[in-house]
Amino acid sequence: MSTHVNRKVWKRAQSGHLEGWAEYARRRVAGAPERRELWAGILAEVEKRAPIRPGEKILDIGCGLDTALDFVETEVSGFTVDTLAAELAAFGLSARAAHAAGELEHLPYRDAALDRVLLMNVLDHVRDAGSGLRETARVLRGGGTLVLSVDTYAGRRYQTKRLHKWWARARRAQTKHPLIFSKGSVERLLLGSGFRELDSLHVPGTKARRTLFLAHKC
Numbered sequence: 001m002s003t004h005v006n007r008k009v010w011k012r013a014q015s016g017h018l019e020g021w022a023e024y025a026r027r028r029v030a031g032a033p034e035r036r037e038l039w040a041g042i043l044a045e046v047e048k049r050a051p052i053r054p055g056e057k058i059l060d061i062g063c064g065l066d067t068a069l070d071f072v073e074t075e076v077s078g079f080t081v082d083t084l085a086a087e088l089a090a091f092g093l094s095a096r097a098a099h100a101a102g103e104l105e106h107l108p109y110r111d112a113a114l115d116r117v118l119l120m121n122v123l124d125h126v127r128d129a130g131s132g133l134r135e136t137a138r139v140l141r142g143g144g145t146l147v148l149s150v151d152t153y154a155g156r157r158y159q160t161k162r163l164h165k166w167w168a169r170a171r172r173a174q175t176k177h178p179l180i181f182s183k184g185s186v187e188r189l190l191l192g193s194g195f196r197e198l199d200s201l202h203v204p205g206t207k208a209r210r211t212l213f214l215a216h217k218c
Helices: 007-026 033-049 085-091 129-139 155-170 183-192
Strands: 057-061 077-082 097-101 114-120 140-151 195-202 210-217
Touching: 007 085, 033 195, 033 210, 077 085, 085 097, 114 129, 129 140, 129 183, 140 183, 183 195, 183 210
Parallel strands: 057 077, 057 114, 077 097, 114 140
Antiparallel strands: 140 210, 195 210
């Protein structure tokens, strides 16, 4: 399965995301207790395996209105990048971070500028997953940490989803998730993009297919 899509497919996905975030803001989901509980569970697993140190420079990519930085208890320097940052500003962006507009494949940061990158439920939304992960490695310092979550599929389910995604793109349907991954395909992308995998596990509090990967830059 291809790990990139053309810009037209990606732009259709982005328009769907903006509609979703508008509904998210209307329902005030970000402040709901269940969101705090979900992020607390995820960050607890991260802390077990790759503890967040005071003063870390952390970038949350593609987080929209739901940055994990709001739930990090350690004092850090937070940043976000989102292709929809300008449009989302009207709904109110987190005060815990400095926000910038940009794409995963072209991050507005110098080489080795960051200690940690969060890529939460984003990889299946992008134009080019391989290019984006290589760019993520570029902005991380040596030994820096990538925390990545994405839905993964296996066996017949994976093959069926691949066919559905191909058909959706062929008929120019709007799909918010133009890419699809197995656990193995994500691991291969990480290893081929300058990372060594630290761990992978189910994302606590989410659907069974969502996988959390923790990796270090080589």
